[in-house]
Each structure stands twice: as structure tokens, then as C-alpha cells.
Amino acid sequence: MSNNEEENDSLTLSPVWKSYLYQLQQEAPTAIAIPCYSNQDDANKPHYFDNEYHGSIANQETQKLLQKDGHFLVRESGRNRGHHTLSLKFNGELKHYRLYFDGQFFVGEKKFDLLLDLVNDGLITMHLEIKAGDYIHLMCRAANYEQSPYFTLNERKRRTLSLGRNRPALVQPISDDIHYDKAHVFRIQNFKGLHWCDFCGNFMWGIVAQGVRCEDCGLSAHRKCSEKIPADCCPDLKLLRGVFGVDLTTLNKAHGSTRIPFLVDMCVKEIERRGLCSEGIYRVSGLRDDVEALRVTFDRDGDKTDLGPSSWEDINVIAGVLKLYFRLLPIPLIAFQVYPLMMTAAKEPDENRRSQRIKDAVQLLPPAHYNSLKYLIFHLHRVAENKEKNKMSSLNLSTVWCPTLFPGPDLQEINSTGSIPDFHLEATCLDVMIRQPLLIFSSV
Structure with a gap:
């Protein structure tokens, strides 16, 4: 991967959610x-x-x-x-x-x-x-609006809507004399499932009345955080809010299904249709603007999004959106409670026992996470089977994917030792899963 590709991938996949209060x-x-x-x-x-x-x-x-x-x-x-x-x-x-x-x-x-x-x-x-x-x-006082999940995830949406109304594009810092023209209409909200504040990125704790939501655009925040949000409401946003940044379990409950998200299914099928032999698939990054444009298209068109070569010639753009989806999950695909078990399993010197312990850990994932991980791992196994052409072995794939699927460096906030994730151990776990999906995800 070139330096430009690494920088592009880092910018696209920067985390926006904080797990401390959830845990x-x-x-x-x-x-x-x-x-x-x-x-x-x-x-x-x-x-x-x-x-x-x-x-x-x-x-x-x-x-x-x-x-x-x-x-x-x-x-x-x-x-x-x-x-x-x-x-x-x-x-x-x-x-x-x-x-x-x-x-x-x-x-x-x-x-x-x-x-x-x-x-x-x-x-x-x-x-x-x-x-x-x-x-x-x-947490509220320390939060910065331009670095908030709301601003980060909806920058392109708000810019498009703003230009459509001859409003100033909200892509400059707040201090640059931007004039907002509509206040948010916040109401106390009983959130079903798990929700994170769109302003500070922290978990909205409790059983009921966890925070507020704007009736016009759907922005969610802690009550205190809502007091710092500028009057930049774009009502049309409620028509464009999609699946990015939504907890997997909450998404399944909302759709009344235990199936994998449609975006994951669509991207995987398109990549297997025309990207299995593409050299550097998942390692080579698509252009950041194209990845962002496809993300917005998914939010707008949902499962009607066209992923064909006439719309998205570069298969790396679709691969980038798939990685971005998993990177923006508030609760990583390898959930927090399973992460320590995975790291312990990776240290097991005996390969058979290591595989069994990884399998045992995977079984503890929430159903929505388990089903999506299983689907993704079998896909990555098929990618690795074409390593002679795409140059992506199971070890290469695990190295590329582990920062996306495992809890990120935000764990430093809650780890009393100040340690950060051991990417070598994470890659070891993924490598085992990609090489042995039938063993890891068998019901016996």
C-alpha cells in the first residue's frame, strides 16, 4: 500500500464513536x-x-x-x-x-x-x-462540533442540501461567520435499543428518556449536548439517514429481522461478481470522494443503490464502503465483551486449541454480530482462495481488516493499564477464522 493509499484509508475510516459509557x-x-x-x-x-x-x-x-x-x-x-x-x-x-x-x-x-x-x-x-x-x-464541554459524529457523517449531505437551497455550505469551521437559518426542534426521546450522541459521540445511557431528538432532522444528543448544537437543522436529512453509524442489534430490531444488513450483502455480492481477482482488493483504497459519494447514495437509495460497473467502475470504491460501514459501527463487529477472549485465544500455542477457543469466543457474540461476522468471514475465505491472482492471502486480509472489525484505540479510555489493542493478536484471530470458517462457525 502506498503512503497516499494509507493516508486516504486512515481519513476515510477514522472512528467517531466512544465506547466508555456503554461499557x-x-x-x-x-x-x-x-x-x-x-x-x-x-x-x-x-x-x-x-x-x-x-x-x-x-x-x-x-x-x-x-x-x-x-x-x-x-x-x-x-x-x-x-x-x-x-x-x-x-x-x-x-x-x-x-x-x-x-x-x-x-x-x-x-x-x-x-x-x-x-x-x-x-x-x-x-x-x-x-x-x-x-x-x-x-464530555459535553470538551466536545467539538466540527469533529462530532453529526458533522463528520453528514458533511456531504448537509453541503448538498445547503447548496440546493442557496445556503452557505457547512464545510467551514463555525468561527468563519456561517449563518445558520433553522433551529433544531428537540424533544425528549425514549430510544429503543442502543444510541450514541451525535454531538459528543458518547453512549446515551439509561432505559428511557436517554436524550433528545430533533423532530425535523433526527439528530440525537444528550440534553446538555443539545444546548451547544448550532441552528443548522436540515429537515431533508431525515429522508437521507441510512444505516451508517447504527448499532447492528438496533438495526435488526428496527427491521424486525436477524438478517445481515442489506449494504453488506450487496457489497459482498458485487465484489465477488467482479473483484475476486482484482489485485490488492481491500488493501488498495478507492478515492475518498467516491467512497463518500457511494455512502451518501446508500443512505439515500437504500437497497435500490446501483453498484454496477456503469455507476462504480472501480471495485475498490465498493470495498472501501464495506470497510467504512463496519468501521463506523458504534459497537465493533467483534464486540467488547468478546475481545478479551479473542486475545487470550490468539496466545494459545497449540493451533487446534487456539481454533477451538476462538470458536468458543465467537459463539458469545450477539446474534446480529455473529451472523454478520460469519457472512463476512466466508466471503474473505473466498477472496483468499484467489490469492494467486489478487495477491491477498488470509494473513494479508486479516492484517487489513483487523483495525476495522476489532475495538479500536478508544479502549485506552477504559483500560487502566493504558494499553492499546495488539494488532498482531487480532490478525492472528482473523487469519484463523478466514482459513477455517467451517470449523469456527460450525454448530457442533
Whole structure:
């Protein structure tokens, strides 16, 4: 790969999402209701409570019942009959909150259909406040709009729309006296699935009301972050938002399917149709502007996008878009929880045991990630079978792909040792998968 190609690829595939808060949410205690088995009169129990309701019990008894972090119960308030207290254990301490119900459960501003969701949301919030309070306090103030995911992923879209309206193209720094002509219309949003802030790039934690979304363009952000976003709303953007930068599991849920994303399927089929013998496939980069143009086309036209040679003569452009799609996933294809297992497996000196441990790790991936990885690996295996013509062996392919499929250097934010991913071990894992896909993805 030439220096120009390496620079082009680096610019195209620069990461925009931050995983720190997502991983902390995964570590938060899980809510577990402590059931009441006493023979209390059920007629006195409010209809909206289940067996987590313990009636009138003292603090001392509550302390005995709540043994572990995440345990919770509901009891009648001792000083205010008819009112209820949510008691839960967190960080080794007992905490009590006045609990309200008006058709939904609430303690503060957020309201929940299920009490279990309320407690889980509270545990997540308290866990993040303890582990990352300073980080959360600074993340919005430290974010830069021109380097935000929203600006990065939608620069070409906004430029095209702006020129279409005789508006100034939003490709210059904010300080260059750009005049924005429409404010965003933000509303509190209950996001289904996993979402990241389009301003600071950080995970939007919690179960409900995780942030705000613009009704006109779909921009999503933390409430604090939304206060710093300039009035540059382009309503047409909601028609152009596509699959890039969307979590795989969330995308599958939205489409009601466990299939691989249509973009992956289309790109792989086109590359196998006319690129298997192309020298340096996946190593040689397509022109950055062409890759960006094809990305915008996918966002606009979806599965109607034409990938034929009459539209995209250079097969490396299609290969570049496929790599870009995986590079922009908020949760990498090799998900965070599986990554350490992969690195341990790669260190196994015995090849048979190494393959088995990699297979065991792959089985732990979320279904959406597993299915897409399986599809991609079998494709890369077919590419490697043509190495005499395309000069891309399994080892070459694994070296090119590992920075795209594994968690990137952003792990430094959460790794107490300050270490960065070992690309040699990552390449070893991918090489094993590409050489032995039938073994790695067999169900036996």
C-alpha cells in the first residue's frame, strides 16, 4: 500500500464513536426484585405492585432482605400511610426513595411502565455517576462540533442540501461567520435499543428518556449536548439517514429481522461478481470522494443503490464502503465483551486449541454480530482462495481488516493499564477464522 493509499484509508475510516459509557452501563448491577412470601392481606396491596410489595416492614427487616447490589423491594412508608418507599441496595448501601404511580412509576422526572425498568435505570445512573462522574461532567464541554459524529457523517449531505437551497455550505469551521437559518426542534426521546450522541459521540445511557431528538432532522444528543448544537437543522436529512453509524442489534430490531444488513450483502455480492481477482482488493483504497459519494447514495437509495460497473467502475470504491460501514459501527463487529477472549485465544500455542477457543469466543457474540461476522468471514475465505491472482492471502486480509472489525484505540479510555489493542493478536484471530470458517462457525 502506498503512503497516499494509507493516508486516504486512515481519513476515510477514522472512528467517531466512544465506547466508555456503554461499557460502564454493561457493568452496572442488574435489578432483582425480592419477593414477599408472607400471608399479608392482598386486599391492602395496591393493584399496580407485584410480589415485590412487602407492606409495612421496618428498616431492619429491609436490611436483612436486601443482601446484594441490585436487590430491591417496595414497602409502605412508615411515617406516611398510603405512600410507598422503594428500597434498594447499591454499592453496599441501602437507599430509599419515595415512589409514585400515576399510571406509570416514577421517583424523579423519568416515568416508567415497569418498576423493574425504573430500578435498572436508577442503578445505571448511579453506577455511571460513581465511575465516570467527572467524565460525564466534562464530555459535553470538551466536545467539538466540527469533529462530532453529526458533522463528520453528514458533511456531504448537509453541503448538498445547503447548496440546493442557496445556503452557505457547512464545510467551514463555525468561527468563519456561517449563518445558520433553522433551529433544531428537540424533544425528549425514549430510544429503543442502543444510541450514541451525535454531538459528543458518547453512549446515551439509561432505559428511557436517554436524550433528545430533533423532530425535523433526527439528530440525537444528550440534553446538555443539545444546548451547544448550532441552528443548522436540515429537515431533508431525515429522508437521507441510512444505516451508517447504527448499532447492528438496533438495526435488526428496527427491521424486525436477524438478517445481515442489506449494504453488506450487496457489497459482498458485487465484489465477488467482479473483484475476486482484482489485485490488492481491500488493501488498495478507492478515492475518498467516491467512497463518500457511494455512502451518501446508500443512505439515500437504500437497497435500490446501483453498484454496477456503469455507476462504480472501480471495485475498490465498493470495498472501501464495506470497510467504512463496519468501521463506523458504534459497537465493533467483534464486540467488547468478546475481545478479551479473542486475545487470550490468539496466545494459545497449540493451533487446534487456539481454533477451538476462538470458536468458543465467537459463539458469545450477539446474534446480529455473529451472523454478520460469519457472512463476512466466508466471503474473505473466498477472496483468499484467489490469492494467486489478487495477491491477498488470509494473513494479508486479516492484517487489513483487523483495525476495522476489532475495538479500536478508544479502549485506552477504559483500560487502566493504558494499553492499546495488539494488532498482531487480532490478525492472528482473523487469519484463523478466514482459513477455517467451517470449523469456527460450525454448530457442533
